[in-house]
Amino acid sequence: MYPNYKQSILNVSTTLLEHYGVFSHHAKLEILKPYLQDKKHIMLILLDGMGMNILNNIDENTLLRKHVKTAITSVYPPTTVAATTSVLSGLTPFEHGHVGWTQYNRFEDCHTVVFLNKDFYDESHLLKTHFKDTYLAYETILEKIKKANPDLSVRKLFPDFEINGYKSFDLMVDELIDISKKESSFTYAYWTEPDYTIHDEGVFNDKVKATLTDLNNQVERLYDSVNKDTLIIVIADHGLVDVEGIALYDHPILNLLDKKPSVEPRSTAFFVKKGEESRFETEFKCAFDNKFVLMTKQEMYDSGILGSGEQHPLLDDFIGDYMALSHDKYMFNIKESSTFKAHHAGIHPDEMWVPLIILEK
Numbered sequence: 548m549y550p551n552y553k554q555s556i557l558n559v560s561t562t563l564l565e566h567y568g569v570f571s572h573h574a575k576l577e578i579l580k581p582y583l584q585d586k587k588h589i590m591l592i593l594l595d596g597m598g599m600n601i602l603n604n605i606d607e608n609t610l611l612r613k614h615v616k617t618a619i620t621s622v623y624p625p626t627t628v629a630a631t632t633s634v635l636s637g638l639t640p641f642e643h644g645h646v647g648w649t650q651y652n653r654f655e656d657c658h659t660v661v662f663l664n665k666d667f668y669d670e671s672h673l674l675k676t677h678f679k680d681t682y683l684a685y686e687t688i689l690e691k692i693k694k695a696n697p698d699l700s701v702r703k704l705f706p707d708f709e710i711n712g713y714k715s716f717d718l719m720v721d722e723l724i725d726i727s728k729k730e731s732s733f734t735y736a737y738w739t740e741p742d743y744t745i746h747d748e749g750v751f752n753d754k755v756k757a758t759l760t761d762l763n764n765q766v767e768r769l770y771d772s773v774n775k776d777t778l779i780i781v782i783a784d785h786g787l788v789d790v791e792g793i794a795l796y797d798h799p800i801l802n803l804l805d806k807k808p809s810v811e812p813r814s815t816a817f818f819v820k821k822g823e824e825s826r827f828e829t830e831f832k833c834a835f836d837n838k839f840v841l842m843t844k845q846e847m848y849d850s851g852i853l854g855s856g857e858q859h860p861l862l863d864d865f866i867g868d869y870m871a872l873s874h875d876k877y878m879f880n881i882k883e884s885s886t887f888k889a890h891h892a893g894i895h896p897d898e899m900w901v902p903l904i905i906l907e908k
Contacts, residue, residue, distance in 0.1 A: 596742025598786015630784035639854025647810035781904035813893035816867035
């Protein structure tokens, strides 16, 4: 399943930009527009990994499930690096260039863990430059909204892996409640759950249900505490699927590559030695054809799966010569054996569909 860049998480951001008087060349969500009118406080909460399929862990009468207005898609790849960046930038992955956990860094000839600025394959290699901040920088929707609305309070709330972040979702909700009692505001809040738990436990089980129940209860506490001048929008960056790993780190097909594989276990970039393209295609399809869709870089671009707009200048580096897209339960163990029970970033519908939850009094 491909994303719909007219009905996606990206379009939540472009609709918010339009509401605050900021131009965006991407489509807007008509279903969201009426709810934004005459609101003093607008809060966009992104719960990592809470796809439509994941919500089925909790009862249909819970606040989060009752207030799903529609299902929208993630972007491609449906993974945190690409998807949260689309939400925070109002751009497609084709434009902002964030496509996965690891991306090839030509400036230091290594595969960089984008959010951690580490060498994925050699942790002893200390990068000289901050790759993301230097080569993948963008203006956020928060900056754009603040620029157009100087008197508006604009905030970003994150877990404590960022400076001044929050140790728990409860504390983050406390801050949102406090924000709702002050001057007009727009707030973006991101939390790591339920993704963190689902990776370790799988898609449907009691631990995931307990995590979602706690998230639902905290959002309900927020909802009960705000006035009718506050709008709460809850989305996710992607869903997840239960997975089965395939060892790639010692597979003979690696002999046909001039760089190691990159991007994501369920959407993997291959950099093929010149002249070995035909052999690579043959051997890949022989080994993995029923498990992954293999696309050339040009086929990726022509398909529009990464979206439209002005192509990021380094995107060619990241995509490689081929991308392997998982449409079933399989993922590549790229560097070593994996203990993940569930993952994301492929083209399975359960990874792609996420909720648009709208809460107002």
